[in-house]
Amino acid sequence: MNIVLFGPPGAGKGTQAKELAKHYNISHISTGDILRANVRDGTKLGIKAKEYMNKGELVPDEVLIGIIRDRIQQPDCKHGYMLDGYPRTIPQAEALKDILGKVGKPIDVVLNIEVPDKELIGRLSGRRMCSCGESYHMMFNPPLKQGICDVCGGKLYQRDDDKEEVVSQRLEVYAAKTKPLIDYYSNINILVNIDGTGTVESVFRQICDVLDSHQK
Template sequence: MRAVMLGMPGAGKGTQAERLARQLGIPHVSTGAIFREAVQRGTDLGRQAKAYMDRGELVPDSVTVAMVRERLQAPDCRRGFVLDGFPRNLEQARALDEALAQEGVRIEAAIDLVVPVEEAVRRITSRRVCPRCGATYGAGELAAPGGVGGEICPRCGAQLVQRDDDREEVVRQRLRVYEESTRPLVDYYAARGVLVEVAGTGSVDEVAEAIAHALRGRGLGIDRG
C-alpha cells in the first residue's frame, strides 16, 4: 500500500503512520527523518536543505520533493510506504503524483485524522520534551503533571521542558498555516477517490483500529490485531 497521513498539527499523524507502517511491513517515511539523514550523510540535497534550515528558512518545495522522491526509490519502498509530513501543499502533492506515475503506481489511501481544533491545541501545548535524552511525552503520559518545570523525565530524571514551537501562540499560528496550505489536500485526494476520513480522538489503539477498519472497508486488507 502507498498511503499518506493527513491531519492538522496535534492530530497524531506520526504515531499512527508509524503504527500503520509496522502493521503493513512497509516503511514509515517521515520528512523530518529524511532531512536529518540527508544532512548527516552530507548528500548534495542534504547540504542544500541544511543551508536553508541554518538560516531559519523553509526548505523549498523543489528540494523537499527531490529528497522525498529519492527516498521513495529505495528498495524498501517497492512494496509501499506510509508518508508522514509530506505532501504539505498542493504543489508537493502534484509533484508526488507525477513521480509515482512514472513508476506506474499511485497513492491508494490518503488518511485524514480529524480532531477538533481545541483538542489539537491541548495536545501540543501539553507536550513535554527531555533536554537530556530527547524523549517526548504527550498529554496524559506523565503521572504527576505539575506544569512546565515541575515534571521529571521517567527515563533519565532530567527536568522536562516545553519546546518553543509548542507554546500556544505558536501552535495557533501553525494551525492557521495548516488551514491555508495543507487543508486543501483533503479536497485534492477526495477528488481522486482515495480520501479516508478517521476520527483522531480516542486512545492510540482506538484510532489505529478505526484506521484499519476504514481501510478494510475499502478492500485495502489490514489484518486485525
C-alpha cells in the same frame, strides 16, 4: 499498499503511522522526523528548515521534494509505504504525483485524521521533549518528576514549534495551505476521513478497517 496519512499538526499522524507500518509491513516515511534529525545534527538542511519550523511555517517545497524523491526509491519501499507529513500543499501533491508516476508507486488511499483546533492546541502545547529522544505530555503522559526525564534524568524542554502562539500559527498555516488537499484527494476518490478524537487504539482500529477493506 501505498498510503498518505493526512491531518493537522498534533492529530497523531506519527503515532498511527509507526503502528500501521509495523502492522502492514510497509515503510513509514516521516518528513518531520527527517527534518528534525537534520535540525538536531545542525546540517545545512537543518539550519535552513529550523528558521521556518520555529515560526510555525512550512518548510519550502524545494527542500522536501528532494527528500521524498530519494526516499521513495529506497529498497524498503518496494512493498509499500506510508507518507506522514507530506504532501501539505497542492503544489506538493502535484509534484508527488509526478514522482510516484515515474517510479510506478501511485497512492492507493489518503487517510485524513480530523481533530478540532482547540484539542490540537492542548495536545501540542503540553508536549515536552528530552534530548535522549523520550517525549512526554503534561496532561496525558507526564514524567514522574516534573521537568525531568524518567529514562535518563535529563531536563525536559518545550520545542519552539510546540509553544501555544506558534501552534496557533501552525494551524492557521494549515487551514490556509493544507486543507485544500482534502478536496484535491476527494475529487480523485482516494480520500477517507478518520475521527481522530478518540484513543490511539480506537483511531488505529478505524484506520485498519479502512485499509483492510481496500485490500479485499
